[in-house]
Amino acid sequence: MTVDDHAILRGGIKFVLLAFDDMELVGEARNGDEAVDLCEQLQPDVVLMDLMMVGMNGAEATRAIRKKYPEIQVLILTSFLANDLVQKAMQAGAIGYLLKGISIDELANAIRAAAIGRSILAAEVIQVLLQPSKPSSQAIYELSKRQQEVLALLALGLSNEAIAQRMKLSPSTIRHHVSQVLNKLGVTNRTEAATTAVRVGCV
Structure with a gap:
């Protein structure tokens, strides 16, 4: 399912998906x-969600969907790349964050990954997240060796x-280990944990 206030973009995605x-x-x-x-x-498997929309924005909608229907994965697809927007989307429960300049094949692969619960972040998003804050870097060292292995593979x-x-x-x-890793890192989902792992050089 697509969520965007631009009919042209919704139509474009509809046309693209016909190829798969x-x-x-x-x-x-x-x-x-x-x-x-x-x-x-x-009850879609994956929702492609824009962020900037009139009324309920993408992050708010993501939070509402994930709360009511946790089996539905939300994949952000937006033109905006700002740290606070990425953080809000991830904290709301999005499984990934992509930019609208993505290729057709990259989009298809991201949807497939999201459908099976795998997080996906655009390279530009990772770079943005690497820069400002380092919230969970110290917590990495509180993980057991096995939990660090799990985190690295998760990332x-x-x-x-x-x-x-x-x-x-x-x-x-x-x-159980993944749950413990999320708790110790103080994050809410696998994508945030993976981002932390990349940030501190765990991967």
Whole structure:
């Protein structure tokens, strides 16, 4: 599902997705309020969310969707690249943050990744996040060696199942470690944890 106040962009994404057999655009919303309502009706796997819209903005809509429908992943697709916007979107529960200049294949791959719970950040976004604040750098050293391994693999985009296979542990054990990592780092999702790992050189 796409959420954008520009009909031309919504139409463009609809046309682009027709090229991929494994994707279907189930709905379009013009703003955050419509997006929340449509999520109840359509139950999309992934929502492509713009940030700057009249009424409920993208970050607010993301928070509302993730709270009501935690199984729905929200992928930010915007023209704006500012640290505070990225932080708000990630804190609201977005699984990724992309810029509208992205290529068709990159967009398709990002949607696929989001659908299976893998976070995705544009390279420019990572650079922005690397610069100003370092909120959780000290907390990295409070992680156990195993938790640091989990964080490093998580930052590479591996799912819990893939991490479990790599570390020869059960998925439930990995889920526990991921939960502990998020708590110790003081972050709310895997994307924020991955960003912290990149920032402090864990990856």
